[in-house]
Amino acid sequence: MVNLKKLQDVPKTYVKEVLGELSRLEKLKKIPFFTGIHFKDAERELIRKIENYKKIGKDAERVWKIIELSRNEKRPQCRDYINGIFKNFVNLSGDRLGGEDRSIIAGLGKIDGKTVAVIGHNKGKDIKERMEYNFGMSTPYGYRKSQRIMELANRFGFPIITFVDTPGAYPAIEAEDNGQAAAIAKSISVMLEVKVPVISILIGEGGSGGALALAVGNEVYMLENSTYSVISPEGCAAILWKDPAGTKLAARELRLTSRDLMKLGVIDKVIPEPLGGAQNAPERMVKIVRKYIIDALQKYEDISGEELKSARACKFESMGFFSKG
Amino acid sequence: MVNLKKLQDVPKTYVKEVLGELSRLEKLKKIPFFTGIHFKDAERELIRKIENYKKIGKDAERVWKIIELSRNEKRPQCRDYINGIFKNFVNLSGDRLGGEDRSIIAGLGKIDGKTVAVIGHNKGKDIKERMEYNFGMSTPYGYRKSQRIMELANRFGFPIITFVDTPGAYPAIEAEDNGQAAAIAKSISVMLEVKVPVISILIGEGGSGGALALAVGNEVYMLENSTYSVISPEGCAAILWKDPAGTKLAARELRLTSRDLMKLGVIDKVIPEPLGGAQNAPERMVKIVRKYIIDALQKYEDISGEELKSARACKFESMGFFSKG
Amino acid sequence: MTEDMGKFKCKSCSKEMENEIFVLNMWVCPYCNYHHSINAGDRLRITVDENSFVEIGKNIDSIDFLNFYDTRAYSTRLKEAKLKTGMDEAIMVGEAKIEGIDVAIGIMNFGFMGGSMGSVVGEKIKILSDCSIEKKIPLVVFCASGGARMQEGAISLMQMAKTVSCINRVKENRIPYISVITNPTSGGVSASFATLADIIIAEPNSLFCFAGPRVIKQTIKKNPPSDFGSAERNLINGQIDMIVNRSDLKKILTSILELFR
Amino acid sequence: MTEDMGKFKCKSCSKEMENEIFVLNMWVCPYCNYHHSINAGDRLRITVDENSFVEIGKNIDSIDFLNFYDTRAYSTRLKEAKLKTGMDEAIMVGEAKIEGIDVAIGIMNFGFMGGSMGSVVGEKIKILSDCSIEKKIPLVVFCASGGARMQEGAISLMQMAKTVSCINRVKENRIPYISVITNPTSGGVSASFATLADIIIAEPNSLFCFAGPRVIKQTIKKNPPSDFGSAERNLINGQIDMIVNRSDLKKILTSILELFR
Numbered sequence A, B: 001m002v003n004l005k006k007l008q009d010v011p012k013t014y015v016k017e018v019l020g021e022l023s024r025l026e027k028l029k030k031i032p033f034f035t036g037i038h039f040k041d042a043e044r045e046l047i048r049k050i051e052n053y054k055k056i057g058k059d060a061e062r063v064w065k066i067i068e069l070s071r072n073e074k075r076p077q078c079r080d081y082i083n084g085i086f087k088n089f090v091n092l093s094g095d096r097l098g099g100e101d102r103s104i105i106a107g108l109g110k111i112d113g114k115t116v117a118v119i120g121h122n123k124g125k126d127i128k129e130r131m132e133y134n135f136g137m138s139t140p141y142g143y144r145k146s147q148r149i150m151e152l153a154n155r156f157g158f159p160i161i162t163f164v165d166t167p168g169a170y171p172a173i174e175a176e177d178n179g180q181a182a183a184i185a186k187s188i189s190v191m192l193e194v195k196v197p198v199i200s201i202l203i204g205e206g207g208s209g210g211a212l213a214l215a216v217g218n219e220v221y222m223l224e225n226s227t228y229s230v231i232s233p234e235g236c237a238a239i240l241w242k243d244p245a246g247t248k249l250a251a252r253e254l255r256l257t258s259r260d261l262m263k264l265g266v267i268d269k270v271i272p273e274p275l276g277g278a279q280n281a282p283e284r285m286v287k288i289v290r291k292y293i294i295d296a297l298q299k300y301e302d303i304s305g306e307e308l309k310s311a312r313a314c315k316f317e318s319m320g321f322f323s324k325g
Numbered sequence C, D: 001m002t003e004d005m006g007k008f009k010c011k012s013c014s015k016e017m018e019n020e021i022f023v024l025n026m027w028v029c030p031y032c033n034y035h036h037s038i039n040a041g042d043r044l045r046i047t048v049d050e051n052s053f054v055e056i057g058k059n060i061d062s063i064d065f066l067n068f069y070d071t072r073a074y075s076t077r078l079k080e081a082k083l084k085t086g087m088d089e090a091i092m093v094g095e096a097k098i099e100g101i102d103v104a105i106g107i108m109n110f111g112f113m114g115g116s117m118g119s120v121v122g123e124k125i126k127i128l129s130d131c132s133i134e135k136k137i138p139l140v141v142f143c144a145s146g147g148a149r150m151q152e153g154a155i156s157l158m159q160m161a162k163t164v165s166c167i168n169r170v171k172e173n174r175i176p177y178i179s180v181i182t183n184p185t186s187g188g189v190s191a192s193f194a195t196l197a198d199i200i201i202a203e204p205n206s207l208f209c210f211a212g213p214r215v216i217k218q219t220i221k222k223n224p225p226s227d228f229g230s231a232e233r234n235l236i237n238g239q240i241d242m243i244v245n246r247s248d249l250k251k252i253l254t255s256i257l258e259l260f261r
């Protein structure tokens, strides 16, 4: 009843398990008077399992397509949104401590006649830029620049808009020696402390602490095909599956799509993308995002700094699922 | 009337000038009917000048003795004051950014049952320590550690005691690349901002911005034989005299002794030293300083944070001598 | 760590010793001073005054809200971790006294799913912070964690923001906060509440970093230096206030707490 | 800088050009873009709207309160500097408009005793800050200084604390503060008001450091790298926000001022 053809669409990492159970059943069948289980039921159960695995596999393929879209090099990047949305943008550099990290863009600009601070990850357009910007993976210099600009914005009452697009913080010895952990923690802390509206938009990859360091917003939006995850599917598969073959399954299990995260309450809105993904109509995408930002700013226009701050703290402090016995 | 013997005690750098005037006079004397000046008056004037130069020279020698005392390696250092004055001292390290600079000691301790933050330059006792601590010349790491501890003290309402003893900030490429100027400016800014009493004591050398970065106190005291100067006499001589021979004169001109600075209103008290200098009775010196700190803390005990801050700002903002036409 | 026949073999210097000696020495190798991992119960015993600990937030339990299944179900992993450690979660929080001084204390347990931070760790940090604020008593947290709990997806990432927010409130309320870094503390915990303390103490040879050596190795394609992320290196790099031997820890903690009284 | 026969020879690339060309190009070499020093009057002319500048604090004058005498008396040096530059001091402050936007503006003059900061520079920064706070207009300072004015002894050192205190108040009052670093800015000025600006702009090839190359050379016994302390190096090291050509400066300043309106 269960044959190998049926296993065609089962994700590789599950095939072993299924085959194991199958051979166990076959062995048991051969024991003349074995009645410990009802073979018909067992086989039905196994088939159900296989079907479920197939569904998971299919789901994983669907999620993987989103991951590929989120990493698509043609997707509009932070700079495209800045150019398309903010007038009179002035780029600001440096952490005033010891470095400038171009993997994060920060500056001031105008939207709808109002000055805002804009901060975002900068992945780079071609290989030269990508190398220069560490593929959007930031160092403490970048996070500390971001903190400086946020504190500047806070002092002058400028709302803060962030564009999140990073595989994660830059994993390098120098970055660690320079206090990567402290820099990220401080960034999160500053984002929670400021008394201005903070709007964060995940536009591509939202990788781990490096993403969160720019994503503690009053409003957190995700583009339809962006992702946001505690760890990359590759990293997760390496640790939990101990096998790169688990990558797509990990992607599915991590619930890193905009729809999943909307359901989980991690984000506040999903921003729809043009058909097939933002890369197909970058200018339209930018216009859509602009509208969302303007609406969000309007929403928070008349709210006091104290309220903005405590609403943000409340929102993040109430995240989590657990049972209370 | 003016002879070379008279020039014996005139500082070398002035001899040339005197000799010049002398030979000019001699030349003029030889012109048969020259009556442009009254030679008797001119000679008297020159003698007065020579006497004045001698006095300056003698004064410079006196000042130089103080400079030597201020640099004496046997003088009690920050660590001696900490050990002798503060109970339960806990040493704190690191700027939480990227470095730890042991040329500055920072920590918390108790005096008179009250917790205070203690921060001071650390010159080192032997050559090994001196090398390790850069002879008390600090890097941005040190100033930023100091800022962190001052902000900690501020949050918990702990008074801040600083011990100043440095030839100046560390002049090195790495320190400059790491923002030496910004670090010193920020230190001064933080010292002006805190809402706790700040007591600064110059215990040895008070060299330039590196000293000021720890010396913006509500009360600034100098040990009798300590110095406090905008530039080292050596540096000043090199720039203005363009001759190392000007060093002692520069020392005198800079008015860097405790007595001079008391007169100028730069400091608030001169702390007397044991006979011959602090190095002769270190323990007694420590006890004297302890008394001054306790008195200062008592003075500021009941003053509000806002008042402390604005008094400090007022004091430094009113420094300067100029004419207002 | 191998324990058999009453003997313990140090994984750092390979010397063998009586188990009793090892435990009496607070799970520190008496030959090379390597500070071995220690479970939360033992940590509590050597840190707080006898019988002074009152656990809070005991009724909070992890749930497998994503039905996360890798090679085993999250729910299964949770059950196993509980059995293995005898603990409910990767952190235990409560009130206690240290040399008579009241503190709000949290102790992480690396043995419980690698000390990973999920919703429960976040919530317990919140409960603990609230307790320290409400009772105006210092907050002390012993950290040990491999990072966020992947099995809770992005919700585990959000615990970083949640715990930072709690610590922000502790600081606003001028409550002293001391974190003690034990081996290893990395990932989401190091990039949130662990590093935001007023005073950071580390045990010798404790790893303290955001990206661990394995991740770094993948990036640079070679082994990072042997002291990478170590307490000793972190002291030089300005990330911690001091390194304290386990045997001195209670004394130093008391000194610090005295200063904030 | 040598000016004779109506010709100017660039000290950077050694090319010669008509003086008129050089001045029309805002004292920037059209061949190598080297930004040459420029006096306060010229700087004012190319920066603020015509006839918009109203000087304040004009009546403040330096005095030789220490009778400081090195190879010449401070009082003599002051007289000479006034004659040479036609200015009263190393800084000129006032109110002006930039593209119609009111600003409190200070312009330092390196030609006046090396742009050194003594009591008068400190007091003028105070008057200027107070003006910006009182009128709620942005503060813009063009920096150029070799450091503190030694001839005023420790009082010149105190001007660092004085000016920082003024800037602190500007910031508390949420007044935007932009500093423009011109060649050279070092010593006491760089370690006080120059670096505490919200936005720091530097002209190309401007030296911006605390300890200058000569001091560094004495310490390390060799020449520092040729880009030591340069604007370009400072940008990489995170010390400044941007490098702007003199010809674009007014435009960029206007952009920034617009953002803070």
Ligand SMILES: [Zn+2]
Binding pocket: C010, C011, C012, C013, C014, C015, C029, C030, C031, C032, C033, C034
């Ligand atoms: Zn051992």
Ligand SMILES: [Zn+2]
Binding pocket: D010, D011, D012, D013, D014, D015, D029, D030, D031, D032, D033, D034
């Ligand atoms: Zn040229």
